Amino acid sequence: MTDETDQKDQAVEKEAEEKFPIGGCAGAHAEFRKGNFGTFVMRAQPVPNIVPPPPIAAKPLPPNDEIYAVCAKKEIGDRRGKSFPLMRRWDDGKLRPWDIFIARFGKQYFAYENACPHSGQRLDWEKNNFYEPNYMKVLMCGKHGAQFDVETGVCISGPCEGQRLTSILCFVDDDGDVCLTGINIDLDADVEPVKVVDPNSDEVLENNGFKLQSTKREFFK
Structure with a gap:
């Protein structure tokens, strides 16, 4: 049976x-x-393994057509530089600190992100000191001594040789102001400090075989 x-x-x-x-x-x-009640059979189907897509990281907004007057040309001396902590617009609607610097060489002005391509650290070994201190002909990262051509931002010596700084379109207008374009920033936003450190502590910075003693400070606008 x-x-x-x-x-x-x-x-x-x-x-x-x-x-x-x-x-x-x-x-x-x-x-x-x-009316044919028959036999009711239910067979469960396997549930597909749904993997959520990875989160999309926020990115800086594309450049707009605005021209930003950042400073007067007389504020930056020959073979000197000046850092500017700005607030950059991102595609998630937020503003984030963005540190740039403008370097002058003769009558020409050049703007770059203040980040070494070797390690992403600031170039200035002391506030607004961007040039190699002996001959003042090339830009220099104060951390590991990488040297950069002023006009092109290409590293000509150091651990990131051949790489280049991220350049920003820069020119002097008819009013004598140094202007930036090809970016997307908010000059009216409150600018956050780029770096907050103990101003009473010192840090020894390495520079291709010689050392500079740099007093730490807060880099405000």
């Missing part, structure tokens, strides 16, 4: 499989409406 029962159950199950598709609620309901 057991074998016959098993055979009958298998036959009923096979008939149900042929009559109703996998997950056959629709077929079972149709048979029910016809």
Whole structure:
């Protein structure tokens, strides 16, 4: 009797499989409406493993057409530089600190992000000191001594040789102001300090075989 029962159950199950598709609620309901109650069979389908997409990191907004007057040209002496902590617009609607510097060489002005391509650290070994201190002809990172061509931002010596600083379009307008363009910033926003440190502590910075003793300070606008 057991074998016959098993055979009958298998036959009923096979008939149900042929009559109703996998997950056959629709077929079972149709048979029910016809009055043929038959055998209601439900077979669970595997749930697909849904992997959420990775979060998309925020990015700086593309450049707009605005021209930003940052400072008067006389504020930066020949073979000197000046840092400017700005607030940059991002595509998530936020403003984030963005530190840049403008370097003067003769009558020309050049603007770059204040970040060494070697380690991302600030270039100035002391506030607004961006040039190699002996000859004042090239820009220099105060941390590991990488040297950069002023006009192109290309590293000509140091651990990131061949790489370059991120340049920003810079020019002097008819009013004698140093202007930036090709960026997206908010000059009216409150500017956050770029770096907050203990002004009473000192730090020895390495520079290609010689060392500079630099007093730490807060770099405010």
